Amino acid sequence: MFRLSATIGLAAVLALPPLALAQQAPPAAPSWQQGRPDSMAASPLAPHAPRMTVTAPDRLPTSALRVPEGFKVEVWAHGAPGARMMAEGPNGTVFVGSRTIGRVYAISEEGGQRRVRTIAQQLNQPNGVAVRDGNLYVTAINRVLRYDGIEGKLENPGEPADLTAAFNLPTEEHHGWKFTAFSPEGRLFMNIGVPCNICEFDRDRFAMIVSFRPDGSDRRVEAKGVRNSVGFDWHPTTRELWATNNGRDWAGNEMPHDTLLRIRRAGEDFGFPFCVGDWNDPAASERRQCSEFAQPAASLGPHTAPLGARFYTGSMFPETYRNHLFVARRGSWNREQLSGYDVAVARIGADGNVTGIEPFLTGFRDEANNRFLGRPVDVLQRRDGSLLVSDEQNGAIYRISRQ
Amino acid sequence: MILRDAVVAAALAAAVAFPSAAQDAAQGAALAEARGCGSCHGAKGIAEQPPMPSLAGQPAEFVTLQMILFRERLRDAPPMPDLAQGLEDGQIEDLAAHFAALPPGPPPDRGEADAGRAGEGAALSQRMNCGVCHLPTYAGRAQIPRVAGQREEYLVHALTQYREGTRRGSDTNMNAVMYGVTDAQIAALAHYLAQR
Numbered sequence: 001m002f003r004l005s006a007t008i009g010l011a012a013v014l015a016l017p018p019l020a021l022a023q024q025a026p027p028a029a030p031s032w033q034q035g036r037p038d039s040m041a042a043s044p045l046a047p048h049a050p051r052m053t054v055t056a057p058d059r060l061p062t063s064a065l066r067v068p069e070g071f072k073v074e075v076w077a078h079g080a081p082g083a084r085m086m087a088e089g090p091n092g093t094v095f096v097g098s099r100t101i102g103r104v105y106a107i108s109e110e111g112g113q114r115r116v117r118t119i120a121q122q123l124n125q126p127n128g129v130a131v132r133d134g135n136l137y138v139t140a141i142n143r144v145l146r147y148d149g150i151e152g153k154l155e156n157p158g159e160p161a162d163l164t165a166a167f168n169l170p171t172e173e174h175h176g177w178k179f180t181a182f183s184p185e186g187r188l189f190m191n192i193g194v195p196c197n198i199c200e201f202d203r204d205r206f207a208m209i210v211s212f213r214p215d216g217s218d219r220r221v222e223a224k225g226v227r228n229s230v231g232f233d234w235h236p237t238t239r240e241l242w243a244t245n246n247g248r249d250w251a252g253n254e255m256p257h258d259t260l261l262r263i264r265r266a267g268e269d270f271g272f273p274f275c276v277g278d279w280n281d282p283a284a285s286e287r288r289q290c291s292e293f294a295q296p297a298a299s300l301g302p303h304t305a306p307l308g309a310r311f312y313t314g315s316m317f318p319e320t321y322r323n324h325l326f327v328a329r330r331g332s333w334n335r336e337q338l339s340g341y342d343v344a345v346a347r348i349g350a351d352g353n354v355t356g357i358e359p360f361l362t363g364f365r366d367e368a369n370n371r372f373l374g375r376p377v378d379v380l381q382r383r384d385g386s387l388l389v390s391d392e393q394n395g396a397i398y399r400i401s402r403q
Numbered sequence: 404m405i406l407r408d409a410v411v412a413a414a415l416a417a418a419v420a421f422p423s424a425a426q427d428a429a430q431g432a433a434l435a436e437a438r439g440c441g442s443c444h445g446a447k448g449i450a451e452q453p454p455m456p457s458l459a460g461q462p463a464e465f466v467t468l469q470m471i472l473f474r475e476r477l478r479d480a481p482p483m484p485d486l487a488q489g490l491e492d493g494q495i496e497d498l499a500a501h502f503a504a505l506p507p508g509p510p511p512d513r514g515e516a517d518a519g520r521a522g523e524g525a526a527l528s529q530r531m532n533c534g535v536c537h538l539p540t541y542a543g544r545a546q547i548p549r550v551a552g553q554r555e556e557y558l559v560h561a562l563t564q565y566r567e568g569t570r571r572g573s574d575t576n577m578n579a580v581m582y583g584v585t586d587a588q589i590a591a592l593a594h595y596l597a598q599r
Binding site: 042102121174 | 464467468471472475476477492493495496532535536538545546547568571573574575576578579
């Protein structure tokens with residue numbers, strides 16, 4: 001059973017009227033308009049504009065940010081427009097991917113200050129960054145580049161090894177940006193999002209999490225029916241894969257919920273485009289029994305856009321955070337009242353079930369004025385146990401530590 | 404789902420990001436003069452010759468984003484990528500403020516409207532929901548450009564590029580929207596919008 005948040009009961013789900021499919025002119029197009037009912041045709045909701053210019057430190061929303069008592073949040077780095085996914089090298093360099101601005105940043109500590117370098121540019125949505133054996137892997141839609149010994153040549157990274165042909169990824173751009181991470185066994189995992197809002201597609205090519213050997217060989221399907229997962233991590237003790245997943249747009253303010261997935265067995269099917277938990281999507285091309293599919297571990301709220309998610313394994317935070325999952329929720333666009341725009345903690349019980357979702361870093365969302373001050377995309381635990389949070393809208397990275 | 408207009412309008416007005424650093428339209432005007440922007444885009448931001456786009460009244464965020472895409476060589480529209488090299492973020496924001504402040508209007512050489520093609524374009528626009536993002540007046544907002552009164556041949560060029568996948572915006576929505584749209588439909592849309 002998919003647990004919905006207290007405010008959205010099952011009755012509300014069942015009470016949703018059947019949605020009429022919009023009849024659009026271009027047939028079978030991978031269009032964002034698909035699944036948009038006539039009743040929402042005039043909705044003015046549209047994706048928020050990204051900001052690709054540098055936000056000066058005194059314009060960052062740092063003073064509005066809130067963390068639980070005993071923690072503090074401060075600016076760790078700024079001047080990295082579009083900063084998204086993060087990965088740390090063996091020597092402590094933090095590599096940061098982006099989307100629209102096409103850059104990969106390297107942020108290093110020099111004399112107590114952070115130095116931001118652009119080490120790659122002109123890439124097409126290089127969202128995926130992962131480090132293994134001192135080598136940086138950058139994934140930009142279907143391109144996979146490896147920068148060997150990157151921390152020894154930040155000033156002049158040189159030409160990377162091009163692994164694009166070996167990985168042979170789909171070239172579709174819509175939801176084609178990747179989250180990448182190396183598993184405990186050393187395989188490179190990534191999402192392959194669905195190239196539309198909701199549509200008919202090859203379920204053996206899209207809406208998946210897949211893994212490869214680092215050279216791009218031996219592709220394996222790790223999860224299916226996952227619309228677009230742009231963040232995952234492995235439980236520190238069970239080694240199960242936990243992934244965030246973004247639900248579709250244009251099904252109303254309260255549906256569907258974005259979800260947290262616990263993948264217990266490789267290849268599990270989570271039901272997209274047919275089901276989200278026990279919600280049978282009326283826009284899907286056919287009706288399926290939702291009980292056929294693996295169920296989400298938790299709801300992360302409608303349209304909240306949960307992205308980067310990492311288990312906390314450090315010793316700086318209280319023991320009560322150990323082995324629980326921090327989730328960055330970038331925040332909604334397809335919802336009249338903004339939702340998300342925070343970092344939450346998914347509490348995971350001894351039995352591996354989620355016992356609650358708690359706010360941890362808040363203040364990016366100005367509820368009274370229904371506006372946002374920043375968009376958290378990823379979280380990264382550093383070796384000292386502090387937690388970094390990237391803010392794509394402001395090109396900044398915050399550090400959360402114990403006071 | 405019932406959308407109440409007032410709620411929607413409030414959400415639309417308010418769901419914007421924290422304002423960026425203060426931009427200076429006067430500095431932008433001086434920079435535009437020094438860089439000779441007007442020789443192609445018109446002295447007052449209204450392009451007088453094909454195939455240049457008019458920039459007067461474009462949302463500042465749209466101009467800023469496009470200039471960044473040029474500078475980063477992520478959008479190819481010669482000679483703009485070369486012209487954008489070396490521009491600081493603040494200079495780009497000043498330029499954007501300048502062009503956003505100029506009063507928009509049609510180009511001086513705009514022809515007469517063809518009622519048939521304009522009607523076809525209007526129906527297409529309605530069906531494709533163009534006015535949802537670009538607003539019913541097609542004045543644009545934030546990263547979404549003003550298309551009302553834009554040069555017709557430029558609109559054909561831009562819409563074709565989106566359809567062919569040779570141009571993308573700050574996301575890929577326009578590519579998805581234009582998927583499968585025919586040349587004749589693009590021509591009708593461009594004519595309708597240029598006449599707005």
